[in-house]
Amino acid sequence: MIKLFKVKEKQRAENPNGTAPVKKQSAGELRLHRDMGELNLPKSCSISFPNGKDDLMNFEVTIRPDEGYYLGGTFIFTFQVPPMYPHEPPKVKCKTKVYHPNIDLEGNVCLNILREDWKPVLNINTIIYGLYHLFTQPNHEDPLNHDAAAVLRDNPKMFESNVRRAISGGYVGQTLFPRCM
Amino acid sequence: MADSTAHVSRSRDLDKLLLRPGHLVGPTFDPGTELRDDIKEYVKILVVGAGGLGCELLKDLALSGFRNLEVIDMDRIEVSNLNRQFLFRSYLISSSLLSTRRKVKAMQPCPMSNLMLIDLSIALVRVLVLLQVRLKDLRLQDVGKPKAEVAAKRVMERVAGVNIVPHFCRIEDKELDFYNDFNIIVLGLDSIEARSYINAVACGFLEYDSDDNPREETVKPMVDGGTEGFKGHARVIVPGITPCFECTIWLFPPQVKFPLCTLAETPRTAAHCIEYAHLIKWDEVHSGKTFDPDEPEHMQWVYSEVNKSSICCQESGAIRHSRSYIFSNSDRFCCPFMVVIKNYKGVVKNIIPAIASTNAIISAACALETLKIVSGCSKTLSNYLTYNGVEGLHTKVTEFVKDKDCLVCGPGVLIELETSVTLRKFIGLLEEHPKLLLSRASVTHRGKNLYMQAPPVLEEMTRSNLDLTLFELMDKTPKDIVHVTGTMSKSDKKTSLSMKLRLVFKGVDGVADMDTAGGA
Numbered sequence: 001m002i003k004l005f006k007v008k009e010k011q012r013a014e015n016p017n018g019t020a021p022v023k024k025q026s027a028g029e030l031r032l033h034r035d036m037g038e039l040n041l042p043k044s045c046s047i048s049f050p051n052g053k054d055d056l057m058n059f060e061v062t063i064r065p066d067e068g069y070y071l072g073g074t075f076i077f078t079f080q081v082p083p084m085y086p087h088e089p090p091k092v093k094c095k096t097k098v099y100h101p102n103i104d105l106e107g108n109v110c111l112n113i114l115r116e117d118w119k120p121v122l123n124i125n126t127i128i129y130g131l132y133h134l135f136t137q138p139n140h141e142d143p144l145n146h147d148a149a150a151v152l153r154d155n156p157k158m159f160e161s162n163v164r165r166a167i168s169g170g171y172v173g174q175t176l177f178p179r180c181m
Numbered sequence: 182m183a184d185s186t187a188h189v190s191r192s193r194d195l196d197k198l199l200l201r202p203g204h205l206v207g208p209t210f211d212p213g214t215e216l217r218d219d220i221k222e223y224v225k226i227l228v229v230g231a232g233g234l235g236c237e238l239l240k241d242l243a244l245s246g247f248r249n250l251e252v253i254d255m256d257r258i259e260v261s262n263l264n265r266q267f268l269f270r271s272y273l274i275s276s277s278l279l280s281t282r283r284k285v286k287a288m289q290p291c292p293m294s295n296l297m298l299i300d301l302s303i304a305l306v307r308v309l310v311l312l313q314v315r316l317k318d319l320r321l322q323d324v325g326k327p328k329a330e331v332a333a334k335r336v337m338e339r340v341a342g343v344n345i346v347p348h349f350c351r352i353e354d355k356e357l358d359f360y361n362d363f364n365i366i367v368l369g370l371d372s373i374e375a376r377s378y379i380n381a382v383a384c385g386f387l388e389y390d391s392d393d394n395p396r397e398e399t400v401k402p403m404v405d406g407g408t409e410g411f412k413g414h415a416r417v418i419v420p421g422i423t424p425c426f427e428c429t430i431w432l433f434p435p436q437v438k439f440p441l442c443t444l445a446e447t448p449r450t451a452a453h454c455i456e457y458a459h460l461i462k463w464d465e466v467h468s469g470k471t472f473d474p475d476e477p478e479h480m481q482w483v484y485s486e487v488n489k490s491s492i493c494c495q496e497s498g499a500i501r502h503s504r505s506y507i508f509s510n511s512d513r514f515c516c517p518f519m520v521v522i523k524n525y526k527g528v529v530k531n532i533i534p535a536i537a538s539t540n541a542i543i544s545a546a547c548a549l550e551t552l553k554i555v556s557g558c559s560k561t562l563s564n565y566l567t568y569n570g571v572e573g574l575h576t577k578v579t580e581f582v583k584d585k586d587c588l589v590c591g592p593g594v595l596i597e598l599e600t601s602v603t604l605r606k607f608i609g610l611l612e613e614h615p616k617l618l619l620s621r622a623s624v625t626h627r628g629k630n631l632y633m634q635a636p637p638v639l640e641e642m643t644r645s646n647l648d649l650t651l652f653e654l655m656d657k658t659p660k661d662i663v664h665v666t667g668t669m670s671k672s673d674k675k676t677s678l679s680m681k682l683r684l685v686f687k688g689v690d691g692v693a694d695m696d697t698a699g700g701a
Binding site: 001002003007022025026029030031034038040041046047048053054056083088102106108109110112115116119120142143144146 | 364374377384397398427430435442460464465468554555621628629634635636642661662666667677678
């Protein structure tokens with residue numbers, strides 16, 4: 001390609017102001033764009049874009065469970081989609097402090113498809129359904145909040161009343177949960 | 182006289198490739214001294230990364246007759262780099278010795294010089310002892326300095342005539358124009374993310390003609406090297422002609438990640454404990470502050486946290502395990518403290534121990550491919566070479582296949598439009614277009630979402646664009662690329678997909694800037 005390089009070099013010397021190249025969208029952004037265009041959420045979930053319509057990489061999902069222990073609560077999750085999406089999963093955190101066996105008090109979420117079982121064929125829709133599932137069927141076998149998991153396992157009735165207390169704003173044990181109904 | 186003989190001898194091996202014809206050469210090969218001189222004068226190469234591979238690449242390229250090199254790297258030199266990144270040194274002694282050695286050679290080119298060198302170094306150490314210079318002050322001469330700057334300086338010191346411009350910054354910090362300036366980009370990187378970025382930049386320069394053939398003058402070839410322990414690869418990427426990085430990105434195996442609850446509840450290995458400390462414990466203590474594995478203080482915190490038995494599982498003896506894990510990997514180039522931190526980095530940053538000889542082999546392959554692309558003195562690798570030196574030695578060349586619908590390097594579908602077409606009408610056209618048949622399309626242009634079919638909140642925000650003309654929405658660019666996503670129905674099967682479209686507006690050509698200026 002040396003001849004081509006030579007010609008180009010001479011052209012550049014003669015005409016230094018070529019057209020400026022423009023920034024292209026990354027493959028991850030384009031894939032996310034497709035995920036969004038296909039998003040099909042249940043009534044209990046909604047999505048918002050705090051940075052406006054052109055930043056799809058950061059968004060919030062609000063889940064209002066319509067059955068189970070957490071009925072009536074409102075839980076907000078933040079999504080951060082990495083540039084290598086879908087090769088890497090989005091980072092998801094729960095913004096609402098919640099009494100839940102699979103979500104710790106810092107908002108870390110233990111959901112298999114967010115870490116060890118993530119595959120590029122999965123999408124934002126599957127994650128949101130996965131999160132919704134956590135509220136309808138909390139799982140004491142993969143605990144992040146050990147106390148909540150133990151109560152759920154040993155005394156589901158007490159777990160239910162603890163959840164009620166937490167989402168209506170109150171103490172469970174030593175921890176204060178803000179109202180989220 | 183002496184100078185010219187030295188010059189001839191330096192390019193002697195290169196001349197065997199560049200001055201003589203052969204039957205395995207590329208179609209455009211034109212042997213002769215002009216070729217050799219043109220390579221010196223006109224070829225400009227960017228080396229991305231000045232680490233293990235980058236050091237080798239700079240040396241190899243400089244010795245292959247390339248004169249105009251630039252190197253970009255965001256890192257500073259660390260003690261643990263010094264065993265393989267041979268352009269960096271730890272002791273001041275070595276550079277003063279080197280200059281002494283050169284003087285000795287210049288004065289008296291005889292076989293005794295090595296002996297004299299030893300004598301001299303002993304003398305030098307004595308002098309230092311006399312002067313009571315502490316070794317601590319002498320060591321770490323390069324440690325902490327930007328890799329790109331030191332590497333460029335060292336190669337220029339050793340290879341006469343070569344000019345290397347260092348760039349101490351992130352690859353994302355450079356304008357696209359910067360990358361367009363090079364004829365070839367050679368990659369010595371350690372992450373998929375960085376490769377993907379450079380690939381997107383290089384493919385971004387690519388243009389296609391009306392018959393969907395790549396325009397040669399817009400092709401920006403890349404040569405990508407990578408190593409991991411005893412394994413490595415070298416790869417030639419000619420956008421539009423061979424598959425780009427994104428065409429085959431699905432071949433990468435997924436990263437090993439541990440379930441969060443395992444980390445919190447039943448950590449079994451040292452890696453579990455370390456992950457737990459930096460993923461969960463970090464946020465509990467430093468709320469809001471992001472963890473940076475390059476920050477020594479942060480790593481130190483992780484280290485001390487792991488060692489607190491409180492966070493490790495009591496029954497599994499994980500902490501004892503983690504200690505043995507840390508110290509078993511010690512390497513004698515580092516002091517014990519650095520070893521510990523380094524191994525934590527291994528987990529936190531997914532670092533795999535690097536082998537100097539692997540770097541040298543892969544870099545040699547990359548430098549040779551670069552020379553082949555430039556000169557045509559041989560056909561290039563087609564197009565992916567793997568090297569494995571774990572047991573014995575195995576290398577193999579695999580021809581990867583281009584994804585014709587690749588969103589990054591593919592041509593996309595060419596569509597001509599009137600400037601008066603509204604976005605609504607355009608979306609309708611996509612449904613009827615025989616090559617597309619795309620229904621419910623969402624449209625995006627240069628990172629701006631022009632219209633989104635879902636979710637409702639985005640649909641609402643972009644709805645007002647529907648009745649504007651596409652030409653206006655695209656800032657009156659005469660031709661540009663837009664991406665559309667939607668559902669394609671083919672023989673009753675519905676598939677969702679993204680597509681790249683090359684839009685050209687009729688009746689608007691290159692002088693559009695002047696037209697709009699006149700119109701406004």
